[in-house]
Amino acid sequence: MSNFGFCDLRLVNPYAPSFREARSAVGAVSLLSKARQYESVADAVADCNLVIGTTAAARRELHHPLRRLGETETTSLIRRQLRRGHVALLFGSEKRGLSNEDFSHCHWLLRIPTREEHGSMNLGQAVAVCLYEIARHPQPGPRAAKGAGVAKTDGNRLANAAEVERVTAVLVDVLRGSGYLSASSSSMAEQKVRRMVRRLNLSTSDAQVWLGMLRQVLWKTKRIG
Amino acid sequence: MSNFGFCDLRLVNPYAPSFREARSAVGAVSLLSKARQYESVADAVADCNLVIGTTAAARRELHHPLRRLGETETTSLIRRQLRRGHVALLFGSEKRGLSNEDFSHCHWLLRIPTREEHGSMNLGQAVAVCLYEIARHPQPGPRAAKGAGVAKTDGNRLANAAEVERVTAVLVDVLRGSGYLSASSSSMAEQKVRRMVRRLNLSTSDAQVWLGMLRQVLWKTKRIG
Numbered sequence: 481m482s483n484f485g486f487c488d489l490r491l492v493n494p495y496a497p498s499f500r501e502a503r504s505a506v507g508a509v510s511l512l513s514k515a516r517q518y519e520s521v522a523d524a525v526a527d528c529n530l531v532i533g534t535t536a537a538a539r540r541e542l543h544h545p546l547r548r549l550g551e552t553e554t555t556s557l558i559r560r561q562l563r564r565g566h567v568a569l570l571f572g573s574e575k576r577g578l579s580n581e582d583f584s585h586c587h588w589l590l591r592i593p594t595r596e597e598h599g600s601m602n603l604g605q606a607v608a609v610c611l612y613e614i615a616r617h618p619q620p621g622p623r624a625a626k627g628a629g630v631a632k633t634d635g636n637r638l639a640n641a642a643e644v645e646r647v648t649a650v651l652v653d654v655l656r657g658s659g660y661l662s663a664s665s666s667s668m669a670e671q672k673v674r675r676m677v678r679r680l681n682l683s684t685s686d687a688q689v690w691l692g693m694l695r696q697v698l699w700k701t702k703r704i705g
Numbered sequence: 706m707s708n709f710g711f712c713d714l715r716l717v718n719p720y721a722p723s724f725r726e727a728r729s730a731v732g733a734v735s736l737l738s739k740a741r742q743y744e745s746v747a748d749a750v751a752d753c754n755l756v757i758g759t760t761a762a763a764r765r766e767l768h769h770p771l772r773r774l775g776e777t778e779t780t781s782l783i784r785r786q787l788r789r790g791h792v793a794l795l796f797g798s799e800k801r802g803l804s805n806e807d808f809s810h811c812h813w814l815l816r817i818p819t820r821e822e823h824g825s826m827n828l829g830q831a832v833a834v835c836l837y838e839i840a841r842h843p844q845p846g847p848r849a850a851k852g853a854g855v856a857k858t859d860g861n862r863l864a865n866a867a868e869v870e871r872v873t874a875v876l877v878d879v880l881r882g883s884g885y886l887s888a889s890s891s892s893m894a895e896q897k898v899r900r901m902v903r904r905l906n907l908s909t910s911d912a913q914v915w916l917g918m919l920r921q922v923l924w925k926t927k928r929i930g
Contacts, residue, residue, distance in 0.1 A: 483819040483826050508823075550841045593841065594708040598733075601708050605833035608826070612834045616775045616818060 481607065482508045484615040489515040490524045490568075521570070521585045526642035529565035531678075532558070533578050533586035534606060536599040543580075543675055545588040549613050554590070558614055564638060569610060574603045584671035585641065587678050639687035647687055648677045650694040657702055706832065707733045709840040714740040715749045715793075746795065746810045751867035754790035756903075757783070758803050758811035759831060761824040768805075768900055770813040774838050779815070783839055789862060794835060799828045809896035810866065812903050864912035872912055873902045875919040882927055 481489060489511060491499065503512045518524040525531045537546055547554040561567050570586060572578035577600075583589065592601060592609055601609075639647075652673055655661040661669050682690065706714060714736060716724065728737045743749040750756045762771055772779040786792050795811060797803035802825075808814065817826060817834055826834075864872075877898055880886040886894050907915065 482823045483817075483830075485820045592708075592837070595710045598707045602829065602833070604827065605708075605830055608830035609833050609837045612817070612837070 481611060482511045483608070484611040486611055486615075487511050487514070491515055491517050492521055492524050493517075493519060521582050522641070522645055525568045525570070525585060526640065526645070527566055528568040528641045529638040530558070530561040531568045531570060531586045531641055533570045533583050533589045534572070534610065535577060535583075535589050535591055536594070536601065537589070537591045542583075542589060543672070544583060544586060547588055547590055549590055549592045549610060555613065561638070562614075565640065568641070569607075571603060571607060580671055581667060584674040585645075585678075587681070637684050639682045639684045643684060643687045643691075644677055644682060645674075647682065647690050647694065648674050650691060650698055651677060654694055654698050657698060706836060707736045708833070709836040711836055711840075712736050712739070715743060716740055717743050717746055717749050746807050747866070747870055750793045750795070750810060751865065751870070752791055753793040753866045754863040755783070755786040755792045756795060756811045756866055757793065758795045758808050758814045759797070759835065760802060760808075760814050760816055761819070761826065762814070762816045767808075767814060768897075769808060769811060772813055772815055774815055774817045774835060780838065786863070787839075790865065793866070794832075796828060796832060805896055806892060809899040810870075810903075812906070862909045864907045864909045868909060868912045868916075869902055869907060870899075872907065872915050872919065873899050875916060875923055876902060879919055879923050882923060 481487065494517060503509075516524075533544070535542070535546070547557070558567060569590075570578060570582065572582065590610070591599075592606060594601060652661065652665075652670055655673065656663055656665060661673075706712065719742060728734075741749075758769070760767070760771075772782070783792060794815075795803060795807065797807060815835070816824075817831060819826060877886065877890075877895055880898065881888055881890060886898075
């Protein structure tokens with residue numbers, strides 16, 4: 481991360497002994513001492529406007545759009561969002577990768593183009609390759625910066641993950657309240673809803689409007705129920 | 706290496722305990738079991754037509770052309786040579802990198818574009834980034850393959866490292882014999898000569914001619930001496 485100029489490391493429930501050991505590693509002390517710890521993926525990405533999950537995409541059936549690292553479209557998507565707000569690149573543990581629950585917090589998934597016969601990468605190497613690719617492209621020039629200025633007028637900005645998650649939470653309550661989801665609905669059903677809301681790519685102002693509408697609906701269904 | 710389809714690992718005097726441990730690592734057993742060990746860089750790269758050293762290029766004064774990973778010219782140079790013969794990508798140890806002696810076996814040096822403030826990379830990550838970059842480009846099409854066919858007519862082929870090293874060795878003997886280098890000349894002087902010969906980019910047939918000429922000169926200087 482430090483090699484390529486990325487400095488905001490966030491960890492979800494890191495394994496304490498390994499993290500202690502990593503903190504004392506040479507060369508990245510300042511980055512690691514500023515790393516923040518969270519208890520859930522939702523908390524870790526709360527202020528991010530784009531959340532990208534990484535996957536070797538080998539075994540699992542995926543419910544997300546899958547993009548390839550290095551493709552022009554992928555890179556320009558990431559760079560466009562980097563100019564507008566925070567982008568989270570989510571990596572799973574070395575052994576198991578990201579879970580479906582983790583994926584449900586993502587807008588889309590990213591795959592490093594490896595050989596089919598050997599898709600699963602070492603975690604540190606996967607991070608290095610992704611950040612090299614994102615950093616290698618020229619910085620946005622003045623013209624792009626102007627575009628970002630426009631996009632930053634508050635309401636137009638893409639809603640961040642906390643805003644989207646608020647919409648999701650109320651929507652799940654509404655769906656439960658309405659009987660669409662059973663009161664004891666599985667986490668898989670919730671994940672489907674979460675993915676669906678991410679696909680909306682809500683702006684901040686639209687997320688506010690949706691939240692207002694859903695809260696109203698929730699209040700209504702509870703009154704009736 | 707295995708992730709990106711490179712399978713010819715060569716090690717120069719590896720640290721035995723680490724190498725034993727690495728051999729038992731998950732997912733790359735076949736690659737590691739086929740890895741070959743050498744006692745010198747010269748032996749390891751003997752059949753290679755292009756030898757590229759890697760460096761963070763931080764402290765040292767360099768005597769070699771330095772290219773940046775990811776630049777179009779760098780990539781096409783590497784790919785062109787990959788179609789013609791073997792290319793060696795030389796990495797130093799985690800702690801010290803490559804020595805000047807190691808560099809003297811290289812045609813040019815490669816630098817991964819990192820932040821200036823933090824140029825030195827983890828070895829495994831540096832390897833992954835380089836191989837990702839080389840593998841990410843489309844494979845050479847039929848037109849390129851045709852070009853390679855032409856290049857492969859024996860004499861036109863770039864001389865491999867063993868052929869170049871033979872020229873170097875005889876040249877050093879000649880320079881010693883002639884008094885240009887003292888009989889006890891330092892390894893630094895030899896390295897200068899080695900770099901100079903690499904810069905000639907000799908073809909196989911030219912290397913043969915040079916070798917014949919130099920051997921003749923050597924025989925002469927010895928007869929006189």
